[in-house]
Amino acid sequence: MGFSDHIKEIERVWQGSNTGRDPIVVDSWRRCLATYQLDPTRPQEAVIVSETRLREHRQQAEDLVHIARSGLERLYRQVAEQNYVLLLSDRQGVTVEFLGDASFNNNLRKAGLYLGSEWSEPRAGTCAVGACIATGEALTIHQTDHFDITHTPLSCTAAPIYDTQGALAAVLDISLLSSPILKTSQNMARHLVSSTVRRIELANLMANSRHDLVLRFAGAPEFLDVDPEAAISVDGGGRITGMTHGGARLLANSGGVDWRSPERLIGRQVTDFFDAGLDELASLTRASLPQDRRIAVRDGSLLYAHAIEPQQRVSGVAIGWAAARPPPAIARLGGAVPAIDALRRKVEKLAPSRLPILLQGQTGTGKEYLARIVHDASGVTGRFVAVNCAAIPEQLIESELFGYTPGAFTGALAKGRKGLIEEAEGGTLFLDEIGDMPFAAQSRLLRVLAEGEVMPVGGSAPRKVDFRVVSASHRPLADMVAAGTFREDLYYRLNAAVLALPALCEREDFPWLVDRLLEKHGRSGRPLRLAGAARLLILNYRWPGNIRELDNAIAFAAALCDDGLIEVEDLPDHLTPLAHPRGLATAAGERREEADLRATLAACKGNVSEAARRLGIDRTTMHRRMRRLGIDRPH
Numbered sequence: 162m163g164f165s166d167h168i169k170e171i172e173r174v175w176q177g178s179n180t181g182r183d184p185i186v187v188d189s190w191r192r193c194l195a196t197y198q199l200d201p202t203r204p205q206e207a208v209i210v211s212e213t214r215l216r217e218h219r220q221q222a223e224d225l226v227h228i229a230r231s232g233l234e235r236l237y238r239q240v241a242e243q244n245y246v247l248l249l250s251d252r253q254g255v256t257v258e259f260l261g262d263a264s265f266n267n268n269l270r271k272a273g274l275y276l277g278s279e280w281s282e283p284r285a286g287t288c289a290v291g292a293c294i295a296t297g298e299a300l301t302i303h304q305t306d307h308f309d310i311t312h313t314p315l316s317c318t319a320a321p322i323y324d325t326q327g328a329l330a331a332v333l334d335i336s337l338l339s340s341p342i343l344k345t346s347q348n349m350a351r352h353l354v355s356s357t358v359r360r361i362e363l364a365n366l367m368a369n370s371r372h373d374l375v376l377r378f379a380g381a382p383e384f385l386d387v388d389p390e391a392a393i394s395v396d397g398g399g400r401i402t403g404m405t406h407g408g409a410r411l412l413a414n415s416g417g418v419d420w421r422s423p424e425r426l427i428g429r430q431v432t433d434f435f436d437a438g439l440d441e442l443a444s445l446t447r448a449s450l451p452q453d454r455r456i457a458v459r460d461g462s463l464l465y466a467h468a469i470e471p472q473q474r475v476s477g478v479a480i481g482w483a484a485a486r487p488p489p490a491i492a493r494l495g496g497a498v499p500a501i502d503a504l505r506r507k508v509e510k511l512a513p514s515r516l517p518i519l520l521q522g523q524t525g526t527g528k529e530y531l532a533r534i535v536h537d538a539s540g541v542t543g544r545f546v547a548v549n550c551a552a553i554p555e556q557l558i559e560s561e562l563f564g565y566t567p568g569a570f571t572g573a574l575a576k577g578r579k580g581l582i583e584e585a586e587g588g589t590l591f592l593d594e595i596g597d598m599p600f601a602a603q604s605r606l607l608r609v610l611a612e613g614e615v616m617p618v619g620g621s622a623p624r625k626v627d628f629r630v631v632s633a634s635h636r637p638l639a640d641m642v643a644a645g646t647f648r649e650d651l652y653y654r655l656n657a658a659v660l661a662l663p664a665l666c667e668r669e670d671f672p673w674l675v676d677r678l679l680e681k682h683g684r685s686g687r688p689l690r691l692a693g694a695a696r697l698l699i700l701n702y703r704w705p706g707n708i709r710e711l712d713n714a715i716a717f718a719a720a721l722c723d724d725g726l727i728e729v730e731d732l733p734d735h736l737t738p739l740a741h742p743r744g745l746a747t748a749a750g751e752r753r754e755e756a757d758l759r760a761t762l763a764a765c766k767g768n769v770s771e772a773a774r775r776l777g778i779d780r781t782t783m784h785r786r787m788r789r790l791g792i793d794r795p796h
């Protein structure tokens with residue numbers, strides 16, 4: 162088709178004639194003329210943005226490119242032989258990633274199939290990337306479908322990539338400089354691009370929902386584990402937190418909502434869309450055969466589902482760790498994730514040395530636990546002696562640490578006493594909350610460390626001591642030094658090596674820790690188990706008290722749960738905002754809950770199943786709550 166024929170066709174379409182073009186092309190031509198005021202008689206060369214702007218666009222798309230890279234490379238390997246080039250553009254249409262045959266670079270650059278080219282509709286007229294951004298759909302813009310005559314040799318196929326919140330994040334495009342005449346020749350290309358996008362979105366959802374349950378769906382059981390069509394993520398309260406585009410369409414169909422309104426899907430309860438509760442969905446794991454994992458969607462359709470618990474993704478990495486066989490003490494430090502592996506390597510090297518170590522971390526992050534690991538891995542034969550400097554009254558700290566001679570002070574034992582420092586002879590002295598040590602005691606401790614001698618209170622002859630000191634503080638000691646409340650010289654004696662423990666909410670091996678604590682609190686060698694919803698609640702809670710708070714919560718649940726299975730109701734109330742609305746943890750709240758339960762039971766004439774249904778909980782939960790609140794079944 163020549164230049165004038167192309168212009169004439171655009172004119173005819175503008176006047177309402179049907180020239181046989183696809184409706185998406187017709188709509189785009191209309192946008193070009195009416196909205197962007199483009200003139201088809203004035204062809205424009207491809208627009209390539211400046212280096213600086215390209216750098217900005219690439220930086221913004223960095224995470225996405227990182228996640229998409231293996232999918233892009235795989236797709237490119239599949240299509241490169243047929244001379245396709247591959248472009249990834251951001252949501253403004255700027256090409257941020259490009260894979261193509263370098264020998265065609267000049268021609269490709271000229272045609273705009275290159276890094277930095279801008280393929281938005283207002284800039285380039287009808288084109289695959291631009292039309293894809295405008296419509297949100299996968300499509301092919303083939304040869305004369307292009308609005309601008311400059312681009313009519315090209316055939317381009319593009320599919321949108323959505324982020325987990327349902328917003329368009331990028332566009333994946335494969336293009337040919339020259340192609341067969343028939344547009345249908347590109348059907349296979351559309352299929353390939355769409356399935357690559359599906360995989361990229363799935364990888365993105367998995368990467369973004371480390372603490373959530375991920376549910377994958379397929380219409381046939383055979384594809385469930387290998388190539389699911391849709392996926393969503395769900396938090397411990399049963400709320401939808403993310404989705405792939407397939408997931409958005411599935412939810413939208415089920416709920417009778419437009420998929421273009423993701424705000425009407427994210428945050429909703431998963432039970433609004435499926436005929437199954439959160440526990441039932443969480444149980445659809447690989448433990449059962451794909452054909453048995455069938456669930457009913459609220460629109461009446463049936464699907465196969467696969468639930469992936471957060472901990473399964475992390476434990477996959479743990480296998481490599483087992484192979485490395487670290488010394489047993491160091492293995493207790495945490496799961497096989499990069500930050501903990503790095504810490505483990507440091508501990509392994511530092512433990513056998515005699516260097517003083519300073520441990521830093523918020524309260525409950527495991528500083529004492531780590532100090533014991535350092536001691537156990539050091540190979541020394543002496544004892545591990547822990548001293549909490551904040552817990553000993555100020556006037557006693559010196560005698561506790563350094564010991565005292567007979568009759569040193571009123572109330573002292575007649576024969577005197579060995580101090581804790583001497584108790585640690587040949588072993589490790591762990592000074593917890595060292596920041597709380599009084600200034601005078603700091604000076605004495607400094608002398609012990611500098612001279613390797615301890616002088617008991619009231620004594621005149623120092624005694625030789627040999628021990629390793631590990632200290633810890635949740636307060637920033639460096640700031641205390643600057644403020645003059647901690648001795649600078651002591652600070653430098655203690656911090657020859659510094660190890661920092663992350664807060665629990667930052668630990669990537671969180672599921673590993675949960676499993677260790679379930680083992681710890683299990684009875685007769687059998688670890689406790691967590692129901693799916695309870696595990697999700699635990700993984701989603703912020704844990705300001707860190708591992709200690711988690712440890713206490715699991716100990717509490719262990720005492721309440723039946724048959725070693727921890728359900729949501731067994732967890733401390735403050736973890737379960739949904740099951741127990743705010744305030745129910747208080748006595749007044751309990752009374753209200755009890756009154757509610759009694760009234761409902763009375764209204765249902767003592768029928769527990771009916772009462773549970775009205776309260777929106779299952780029968781087992783109802784029984785458990787009745788037991789907890791001391792409610793007998795009315796007769």
Ligand SMILES: Nc1ncnc2c1ncn2[C@@H]1O[C@H](COP(=O)(O)OP(=O)(O)OP(=O)(O)O)[C@@H](O)[C@H]1O
Pocket residue numbers: 493494495522523524525526527528529530531593635674677678708709712
């Ligand atoms: N890596 C771990 N694996 C299993 N349990 C752990 C781990 N780290 C800590 N814990 C447990 O968490 C609890 C708190 O740990 P620890 O007392 O060592 O914290 P801390 O940082 O010294 O606290 P504080 O600052 O309040 O003194 C303990 O019960 C400990 O056994």
